[in-house]
Amino acid sequence: MTLLTALTHYGYWLLFGWSFIEGEIGLILSGILIKEQVFDLQTVLIIAISGAYLGDLTAFLTGRWAHQKAQTWLQRYPKTDTLANWIEQKGIWIIFIERYLYGTHVPILLLLGIKKFPLKTFLFLDFFAVAIWATVYVSIGYLLGRTAQQLIETYQNDYLAISLLFALLIAFWIIFRQSKH
Numbered sequence: 132m133t134l135l136t137a138l139t140h141y142g143y144w145l146l147f148g149w150s151f152i153e154g155e156i157g158l159i160l161s162g163i164l165i166k167e168q169v170f171d172l173q174t175v176l177i178i179a180i181s182g183a184y185l186g187d188l189t190a191f192l193t194g195r196w197a198h199q200k201a202q203t204w205l206q207r208y209p210k211t212d213t214l215a216n217w218i219e220q221k222g223i224w225i226i227f228i229e230r231y232l233y234g235t236h237v238p239i240l241l242l243l244g245i246k247k248f249p250l251k252t253f254l255f256l257d258f259f260a261v262a263i264w265a266t267v268y269v270s271i272g273y274l275l276g277r278t279a280q281q282l283i284e285t286y287q288n289d290y291l292a293i294s295l296l297f298a299l300l301i302a303f304w305i306i307f308r309q310s311k312h
Contacts, residue, residue, distance in 0.1 A: 142170060143178050150182030151189075153236075155268050156304065162272020172269070179265040180258075187257050190237050194244020201241040208238050215242055223252065227260045 142164065149157030158179055164170040194201045205211045214235060218225050229239040243253060 139169060143174060146175065147178050147182040150179045150265070151186035154179065154183055154265075158265060158268035159272035159275065162269040162274070163276045164272075165269065166273050166276025175269055176262075176265055179269070180261050183261045183265065184258060187240055187261065188254070190240035191244040191248075191250075191253055191257075194241035195247070195250075196244075198245045201245055205238060205241060210235075211238060211242070214238050215246075218242055218246065223256055226253070226256045227263070230260060230264045 142161075146157050146161055158175075161170055161175045161179065165172050165175060208214075217235075218239065221228060225239060226243075229235045
Protein backbone atom coordinates (compact mmCIF):
# COMPACT_ATOMS: atom_id res chain seq x y z
CA MET A 132 0.00 0.00 0.00
CA THR A 133 1.44 3.36 -0.97
CA LEU A 134 1.33 6.42 1.25
CA LEU A 135 -1.15 8.06 -1.12
CA THR A 136 -3.44 5.01 -1.00
CA ALA A 137 -3.23 4.93 2.81
CA LEU A 138 -4.09 8.64 3.01
CA THR A 139 -7.00 8.17 0.67
CA HIS A 140 -8.41 5.31 2.77
CA TYR A 141 -7.57 6.40 6.31
CA GLY A 142 -6.71 10.09 6.08
CA TYR A 143 -10.11 11.42 7.02
CA TRP A 144 -10.26 9.14 10.09
CA LEU A 145 -6.80 10.34 11.12
CA LEU A 146 -7.90 13.94 10.63
CA PHE A 147 -10.94 13.40 12.85
CA GLY A 148 -8.83 11.89 15.64
CA TRP A 149 -6.15 14.54 15.30
CA SER A 150 -8.74 17.33 15.38
CA PHE A 151 -10.37 15.81 18.45
CA ILE A 152 -7.07 16.01 20.33
CA GLU A 153 -5.25 19.00 18.87
CA GLY A 154 -5.34 19.52 15.15
CA GLU A 155 -3.20 22.33 13.76
CA ILE A 156 -0.63 20.15 12.03
CA GLY A 157 -3.33 17.80 10.73
CA LEU A 158 -5.25 20.75 9.31
CA ILE A 159 -2.18 22.19 7.62
CA LEU A 160 -1.35 18.79 6.11
CA SER A 161 -4.97 18.44 4.99
CA GLY A 162 -4.76 21.83 3.29
CA ILE A 163 -1.69 20.64 1.41
CA LEU A 164 -3.53 17.44 0.43
CA ILE A 165 -6.47 19.52 -0.79
CA LYS A 166 -4.05 21.45 -3.00
CA GLU A 167 -2.75 18.09 -4.28
CA GLN A 168 -6.36 17.00 -4.93
CA VAL A 169 -6.07 14.05 -2.54
CA PHE A 170 -8.61 15.46 -0.06
CA ASP A 171 -11.81 17.41 -0.59
CA LEU A 172 -12.17 20.84 1.04
CA GLN A 173 -15.75 20.42 2.25
CA THR A 174 -15.09 16.96 3.64
CA VAL A 175 -11.96 18.14 5.45
CA LEU A 176 -13.80 21.07 7.04
CA ILE A 177 -16.78 18.95 8.10
CA ILE A 178 -14.54 16.28 9.63
CA ALA A 179 -12.13 18.72 11.29
CA ILE A 180 -14.91 20.88 12.73
CA SER A 181 -16.75 17.77 13.99
CA GLY A 182 -13.64 16.30 15.61
CA ALA A 183 -12.54 19.55 17.26
CA TYR A 184 -16.08 20.40 18.38
CA LEU A 185 -16.54 16.99 20.03
CA GLY A 186 -13.09 17.23 21.59
CA ASP A 187 -13.89 20.66 23.02
CA LEU A 188 -17.24 19.47 24.32
CA THR A 189 -15.55 16.49 25.99
CA ALA A 190 -13.06 18.75 27.79
CA PHE A 191 -15.79 21.23 28.76
CA LEU A 192 -18.07 18.49 30.13
CA THR A 193 -15.16 16.88 31.95
CA GLY A 194 -14.71 20.18 33.78
CA ARG A 195 -18.43 20.36 34.44
CA TRP A 196 -19.14 16.78 35.53
CA ALA A 197 -15.76 15.58 36.82
CA HIS A 198 -14.60 18.87 38.26
CA GLN A 199 -12.63 17.24 41.10
CA LYS A 200 -10.51 15.26 38.62
CA ALA A 201 -10.25 18.28 36.35
CA GLN A 202 -9.07 20.45 39.24
CA THR A 203 -6.50 17.82 40.20
CA TRP A 204 -5.21 17.79 36.63
CA LEU A 205 -5.16 21.61 36.52
CA GLN A 206 -3.00 21.73 39.66
CA ARG A 207 -0.16 20.37 37.52
CA TYR A 208 -0.63 23.27 35.12
CA PRO A 209 1.37 26.24 36.47
CA LYS A 210 -0.73 29.00 34.91
CA THR A 211 -4.22 28.02 36.03
CA ASP A 212 -4.75 31.24 38.00
CA THR A 213 -3.69 33.33 35.01
CA LEU A 214 -6.12 31.46 32.76
CA ALA A 215 -8.94 31.87 35.27
CA ASN A 216 -8.26 35.63 35.24
CA TRP A 217 -8.30 35.63 31.43
CA ILE A 218 -11.73 34.00 31.49
CA GLU A 219 -12.97 36.76 33.80
CA GLN A 220 -11.37 39.53 31.70
CA LYS A 221 -12.10 38.28 28.19
CA GLY A 222 -15.52 36.78 28.81
CA ILE A 223 -16.97 34.97 25.82
CA TRP A 224 -14.05 36.02 23.60
CA ILE A 225 -11.77 33.58 25.41
CA ILE A 226 -13.46 30.77 23.45
CA PHE A 227 -12.18 32.33 20.22
CA ILE A 228 -8.77 33.35 21.54
CA GLU A 229 -7.64 30.23 23.39
CA ARG A 230 -7.39 28.06 20.28
CA TYR A 231 -4.44 30.12 19.07
CA LEU A 232 -2.50 30.33 22.35
CA TYR A 233 -0.34 27.26 22.75
CA GLY A 234 -0.94 25.26 25.90
CA THR A 235 -4.13 27.01 26.96
CA HIS A 236 -6.76 25.10 25.02
CA VAL A 237 -7.63 22.17 27.30
CA PRO A 238 -7.05 24.03 30.59
CA ILE A 239 -9.39 26.84 29.54
CA LEU A 240 -12.08 24.39 28.42
CA LEU A 241 -11.81 22.55 31.73
CA LEU A 242 -12.01 25.84 33.63
CA LEU A 243 -15.07 26.93 31.65
CA GLY A 244 -16.75 23.68 32.63
CA ILE A 245 -15.69 24.01 36.27
CA LYS A 246 -16.93 27.62 36.40
CA LYS A 247 -20.34 26.49 35.11
CA PHE A 248 -20.14 28.54 31.92
CA PRO A 249 -23.59 28.21 30.26
CA LEU A 250 -23.63 25.09 28.08
CA LYS A 251 -25.84 26.54 25.34
CA THR A 252 -23.63 29.61 25.04
CA PHE A 253 -20.53 27.41 24.93
CA LEU A 254 -21.99 25.16 22.22
CA PHE A 255 -22.99 28.12 20.08
CA LEU A 256 -19.75 30.10 20.40
CA ASP A 257 -17.46 27.09 20.22
CA PHE A 258 -18.97 25.98 16.92
CA PHE A 259 -18.04 29.28 15.31
CA ALA A 260 -14.62 29.35 17.00
CA VAL A 261 -13.86 25.84 15.72
CA ALA A 262 -15.11 26.65 12.21
CA ILE A 263 -12.91 29.76 12.00
CA TRP A 264 -9.91 27.89 13.42
CA ALA A 265 -10.27 24.97 10.97
CA THR A 266 -10.67 27.31 8.00
CA VAL A 267 -7.59 29.34 8.97
CA TYR A 268 -5.29 26.33 9.33
CA VAL A 269 -6.59 24.49 6.27
CA SER A 270 -6.04 27.72 4.28
CA ILE A 271 -2.47 27.96 5.55
CA GLY A 272 -1.86 24.40 4.38
CA TYR A 273 -3.48 25.09 1.04
CA LEU A 274 -1.28 28.13 0.52
CA LEU A 275 1.78 26.09 1.51
CA GLY A 276 0.65 23.41 -0.92
CA ARG A 277 2.47 25.00 -3.85
CA THR A 278 5.77 24.83 -1.98
CA ALA A 279 5.08 21.26 -0.92
CA GLN A 280 4.20 20.33 -4.49
CA GLN A 281 7.49 21.74 -5.74
CA LEU A 282 9.40 19.79 -3.07
CA ILE A 283 7.56 16.57 -3.93
CA GLU A 284 8.24 17.02 -7.65
CA THR A 285 11.91 17.69 -6.99
CA TYR A 286 12.44 14.82 -4.55
CA GLN A 287 9.73 12.36 -5.61
CA ASN A 288 12.18 9.51 -6.15
CA ASP A 289 14.34 10.29 -3.14
CA TYR A 290 12.47 8.41 -0.40
CA LEU A 291 15.30 8.86 2.08
CA ALA A 292 15.19 12.65 1.77
CA ILE A 293 11.41 12.68 2.17
CA SER A 294 11.61 10.37 5.21
CA LEU A 295 14.31 12.52 6.80
CA LEU A 296 12.32 15.68 6.14
CA PHE A 297 9.23 14.13 7.73
CA ALA A 298 11.28 12.94 10.74
CA LEU A 299 12.79 16.42 11.05
CA LEU A 300 9.35 18.04 11.05
CA ILE A 301 8.18 15.67 13.78
CA ALA A 302 11.34 16.34 15.81
CA PHE A 303 10.83 20.12 15.53
CA TRP A 304 7.21 19.71 16.58
CA ILE A 305 8.22 17.64 19.64
CA ILE A 306 10.97 20.10 20.60
CA PHE A 307 8.55 23.02 20.19
CA ARG A 308 5.98 21.32 22.42
CA GLN A 309 8.59 20.47 25.05
CA SER A 310 10.01 24.00 25.09
CA LYS A 311 6.60 25.47 25.89
CA HIS A 312 6.26 23.42 29.09
